[in-house]
Amino acid sequence: xxxxxRTNPERPDGSGGxxxxxxxxxxxxxxxxxxxxxxxxxxxxxRNLKELRNLVTVVTTESIFHHTYQYFLKGHMLEYTxxxxxxxxxxxxxxxxxxxxxxxxxxxxxxxEELRTEILRVLDNYLAMCPETRKVFVGDEFYFSEAVTMICxxxxxxxxxxxxxxxxKYIDSGAIYYHFYEARTRLGGNTDDxxxxxxxxxNKSELAEQIRSIDPFMHNIEGIRxxxxxxxxxxxxxxxxxxxx
Amino acid sequence: xxxxxxxxxxxNDLILLQRLGEIxxxxxxxxINSTRKGGGVAEILQRMLPLLEQLGIEARWDIIxxxxxxxxxTKKMHNSxxxxxxxxxxxxxxxxxxxxxxxxxxxxxxxxxxxxxxxxPAPLIELKKRGTWIWRCHIDVSNPQKxxxxxxxxxCKKYDAGIFSVSKFTRSLPIDEFVIxxxxxxxxxxxxxxxxxxxxxxxxxFKIPEDRPMMLQVxxxxxxxxxxxxxxTYRIVKKYNDCILVLAGSPATDDPEGEAVLNEVREYAAGxxxxxxxxLPPFSDVDINALQRAATVIxxxxxxxxxxxxxSEAMWKSKxxxxxxxxxxxxxxxxGLTGFLVHSVEGAAFRTRQxxxxxxxxxxxxxxxxxxxxxxxxxxxxxxxxxxxWHSMENRGQNVLTL
Numbered sequence: 001x002x003x004x005x006r007t008n009p010e011r012p013d014g015s016g017g018x019x020x021x022x023x024x025x026x027x028x029x030x031x032x033x034x035x036x037x038x039x040x041x042x043x044x045x046x047r048n049l050k051e052l053r054n055l056v057t058v059v060t061t062e063s064i065f066h067h068t069y070q071y072f073l074k075g076h077m078l079e080y081t082x083x084x085x086x087x088x089x090x091x092x093x094x095x096x097x098x099x100x101x102x103x104x105x106x107x108x109x110x111x112x113e114e115l116r117t118e119i120l121r122v123l124d125n126y127l128a129m130c131p132e133t134r135k136v137f138v139g140d141e142f143y144f145s146e147a148v149t150m151i152c153x154x155x156x157x158x159x160x161x162x163x164x165x166x167x168x169k170y171i172d173s174g175a176i177y178y179h180f181y182e183a184r185t186r187l188g189g190n191t192d193d194x195x196x197x198x199x200x201x202x203n204k205s206e207l208a209e210q211i212r213s214i215d216p217f218m219h220n221i222e223g224i225r226x227x228x229x230x231x232x233x234x235x236x237x238x239x240x241x242x243x244x245x
Numbered sequence: 246x247x248x249x250x251x252x253x254x255x256x257n258d259l260i261l262l263q264r265l266g267e268i269x270x271x272x273x274x275x276x277i278n279s280t281r282k283g284g285g286v287a288e289i290l291q292r293m294l295p296l297l298e299q300l301g302i303e304a305r306w307d308i309i310x311x312x313x314x315x316x317x318x319t320k321k322m323h324n325s326x327x328x329x330x331x332x333x334x335x336x337x338x339x340x341x342x343x344x345x346x347x348x349x350x351x352x353x354x355x356x357x358x359x360x361x362x363x364x365x366p367a368p369l370i371e372l373k374k375r376g377t378w379i380w381r382c383h384i385d386v387s388n389p390q391k392x393x394x395x396x397x398x399x400x401c402k403k404y405d406a407g408i409f410s411v412s413k414f415t416r417s418l419p420i421d422e423f424v425i426x427x428x429x430x431x432x433x434x435x436x437x438x439x440x441x442x443x444x445x446x447x448x449x450x451f452k453i454p455e456d457r458p459m460m461l462q463v464x465x466x467x468x469x470x471x472x473x474x475x476x477x478t479y480r481i482v483k484k485y486n487d488c489i490l491v492l493a494g495s496p497a498t499d500d501p502e503g504e505a506v507l508n509e510v511r512e513y514a515a516g517x518x519x520x521x522x523x524x525l526p527p528f529s530d531v532d533i534n535a536l537q538r539a540a541t542v543i544x545x546x547x548x549x550x551x552x553x554x555x556x557s558e559a560m561w562k563s564k565x566x567x568x569x570x571x572x573x574x575x576x577x578x579x580x581g582l583t584g585f586l587v588h589s590v591e592g593a594a595f596r597t598r599q600x601x602x603x604x605x606x607x608x609x610x611x612x613x614x615x616x617x618x619x620x621x622x623x624x625x626x627x628x629x630x631x632x633x634x635w636h637s638m639e640n641r642g643q644n645v646l647t648l
Contacts, residue, residue, distance in 0.1 A: 143412035148637045152261055155260060172256045
């Protein structure tokens with residue numbers, strides 16, 4: 001899917017995003033926010049692939065959202081890109097299915113229902129080929145959950161790029177998640193708060209494009225921090241090396 | 246006091262705690278359990294209450310007091326909820342209820358939020374007049390004896406919400422169920438940095454030699470902690486590596502079986518001068534800390550476990566850890582990364598030998614383990630989560646809250 005086709009998937013709570021917190025206005029400093037979640041159980045669990053498939057059809061959109069978009073908030077050691085893929089690989093030991101599920105890009109869908117349909121399509125195709133998958137051990141079931149998320153300001157404001165770089169190095173992972181991953185569901189268009197600030201406030205289109213091109217699936221949050229730091233340091237170095245006549 | 250966690254706990258936890266403290270300032274938060282001494286619940290409440298007060302929350306902690314018959318019943322309840330068969334008669338259930346109602350006469354149950362810990366005080370919900378009442382289950386109820394859980398859930402269903410330590414412990418109850426792991430306090434006597442002198446002092450006190458690698462398990466003397474299995478593990482390891490074993494535990498006033506299990510372990514260990522069995526009195530936190538810091542490898546070879554916070558304690562001290570793959574231990578030990586998960590005596594022995602013989606691997610895992618604990622299992626995160634549950638229950642229906 002082309003970037004231009006990616007739009008803002010409405011959040012399952014109907015808020016259409018995470019409110020105005022973290023909004024970047026031209027000329028404004030960058031105010032860091034953070035988001036933190038707690039897990040709420042739905043009471044539903046799957047012991048095998050068929051049960052997983054059947055429950056994916058009936059669980060809430062909040063639960064689908066949590067197991068896909070919010071995967072990175074949990075600070076997983078990166079191996080998969082959503083909880084369904086993780087369970088298929090680690091617990092069901094169905095590696096091909098895990099790879100297929102991990103390949104689903106949640107940001108490619110306008111609505112969570114479309115994402116649910118895609119997950120079901122992958123599960124149904126696999127079940128058609130391999131109808132008898134194993135049952136997991138007791139305790140290894142897939143537990144469907146939802147999250148309650150709280151957003152609040154970090155209390156750190158960057159007025160220029162150097163301050164931004166310093167803050168980026170020391171803010172906690174919840175803030176990077178909020179501005180890099182969560183922003184995608186809030187802003188749509190495969191963008192994030194960081195690239196938007198550099199583009200809108202500092203007219204750094206090239207840097208913004210480089211930030212947008214960081215693949216969110218290929219890094220954990222610390223990897224995102226490292227990539228951003230390198231890009232911004234390079235940009236600052238270039239700015240300092242310019243000879244002004 | 247909360248400032249002492251700066252630079253230790255993740256900053257985002259401290260920021261959110263401060264913000265939730267502002268929102269909940271002046272409101273009352275009551276905790277009730279069944280013992281002030283022994284066990285992880287009492288330990289964390291002792292530390293958490295002053296911190297909540299510092300945030301401006303009027304925090305209180307009370308206990309219900311029972312007789313020997315009450316504790317025998319609740320011990321059976323505990324065992325059966327963790328999967329062992331027990332019989333609890335109607336008379337015992339009635340006594341459990343009566344002890345709670347009698348205890349309640351001495352308690353002020355009026356609060357904005359009430360957190361009832363574990364099955365012992367669960368019947369108190371019948372006396373709810375106002376506020377948000379939450380049942381906090383610290384034990385593994387993933388595979389309970391059905392009739393016992395059915396009886397207990399008559400109370401649980403009346404709460405506004407339940408909190409479980411791990412997703413797999415949750416039950417299909419008709420109330421909101423949250424998943425919140427427990428935590429350790431990094432600045433308590435049990436976990437703070439110690440000087441070498443303090444460590445040597447403890448080792449001297451217990452006459453434990455420091456000339457050989459040391460295996461350690463710290464836990465109550467409880468069959469679910471498999472102390473006999475730890476001795477068997479040590480005996481296999483000893484064939485290859487000369488080492489000593491220390492089994493250290495504290496009594497809890499709500500665990501009548503502790504003495505009997507200790508006697509069984511004593512008998513099994515008899516005649517081996519390299520096995521040290523320590524029954525530590527309450528408030529032996531510095532000694533436990535010192536033993537953990539002196540250990541070469543720490544085990545938590547549980548067969549059943551609520552959460553197994555001794556695992557996080559060991560990891561916080563940058564010690565290599567081996568744990569049974571039960572309860573909350575797999576949340577703390579990411580196999581091969583922050584420690585080793587095992588399923589048998591033989592597995593525990595093999596991993597102990599690996600760690601004894603590969604100090605670089607042990608060091609790498611220990612460093613990753615400490616970071617894992619910092620990010621997930623410190624008291625500041627647990628306090629944050631409790632306040633988040635309270636606040637979210639007062640804003641039911643909203644999955645995203647901007648503070």
